[in-house]
Amino acid sequence: TETQKLSIARRRVALQHTIDEFNLAAERYLGQGFDEDEDVPDMNLAFVDDDTDAPEDDWQEVGIEPSEDGPAAVFRPEITVIPLPSNIGLARCDELSVTDLVAQEITLREGQANNLLHLLWVHLADKAVLFRTTVCPAKSQARSTRAWAQVHSVQQVIRLNSHIYMKCRQQLVKLEAFGVLEKYQLLDKKDLKTSAAVADPNARGQRNSTLPWFWSFEVQADSTSSDLMTKCKVHWLRMKSLRDRWAEELLLVEHEMRWTMDFFIFKSRAWLARAEGDAGN
Known part of the structure; x- marks a missing residue:
């Protein structure tokens, strides 16, 4: 042009x-x-x-x-x-x-x-x-x-x-x-x-x-x-932080699932015990 x-x-x-x-x-x-x-x-x-x-x-x-x-x-x-x-x-x-x-x-x-x-x-x-x-x-x-x-x-x-x-x-x-x-x-x-x-x-x-x-x-x-290398370092640190956060989230999810299952089992046993008690009365 x-x-x-x-x-x-x-x-x-x-x-x-x-x-x-x-x-x-x-x-x-x-x-x-x-x-x-x-x-x-x-x-x-x-x-x-x-x-x-x-x-x-x-x-x-x-x-x-x-x-x-x-x-x-x-x-x-x-x-x-x-x-x-x-x-x-x-x-x-x-x-x-x-x-x-x-x-x-x-x-x-x-x-x-x-x-x-x-x-x-x-x-x-x-x-x-x-x-x-x-x-x-x-x-x-x-x-x-x-x-x-x-x-x-x-x-x-x-x-x-x-x-x-x-x-x-x-x-x-x-x-x-x-x-x-x-x-x-x-x-x-x-x-x-x-x-x-x-x-x-x-x-x-x-x-x-x-x-x-x-x-x-x-x-x-x-x-x-160079500015590019600085940006690469910052980008690498961000990605590493994100990766570590994902690893932490995965670990927490596994524990939360286990805790949830244990809580459900505990509640089921409590309701079974209560049901048996009501039946005995």
Whole structure:
């Protein structure tokens, strides 16, 4: 819609202002001639998708191409290459005597990769739950359509996060951070497939199922302080409290049933004794 296009245009203008400020600040560290090297890498991303019906030709590196027509197709600051060590090259950093910035970007990229893997956890789990609770129970065409719309919405977010992760890893390769790359492996199409073991680890047929490598990846430093982890802890405590309450209720119901039966037996014996006494008189 026109409103959405206007909102996108405003965000692009704000992003361009941020990039301009970053470039001005970069001159203080890199000097005014930092952009003399014209051999700047483009913004290619490796598309990772779990769509097994897609043709194999789609499994390749593709560039970000403008999809709009007119001025909006020209003004796209989101694909601007900013002056980072991974973009200007290690040799150029050595010429400019700013090799200390390489270690800083490696640290930032590592944190970015941790955040992206954590987002993949969340959205893949969300997708698995949607399949289990929304898609499978849908009986009518309307409900099925709405359910699949939710799944496709989550899938788009998964695609975006996987693309950014692959770009982040590509930048780490340019920085020659081989020690870090041993932890952050390549994503494969099968890694993004929805597994029932995520939504229900105790489901039947999961004995030999294994989750992709990033499900056991340690991102404690980044996720422990996040709002999502706090919500998960609160949710876990609430569920544990609810479970303990159910266990207590079950125990009380069993005792109450036993007490009720004992009371009825006691009353029946009392009435039998009273009946025998009345009969004797």
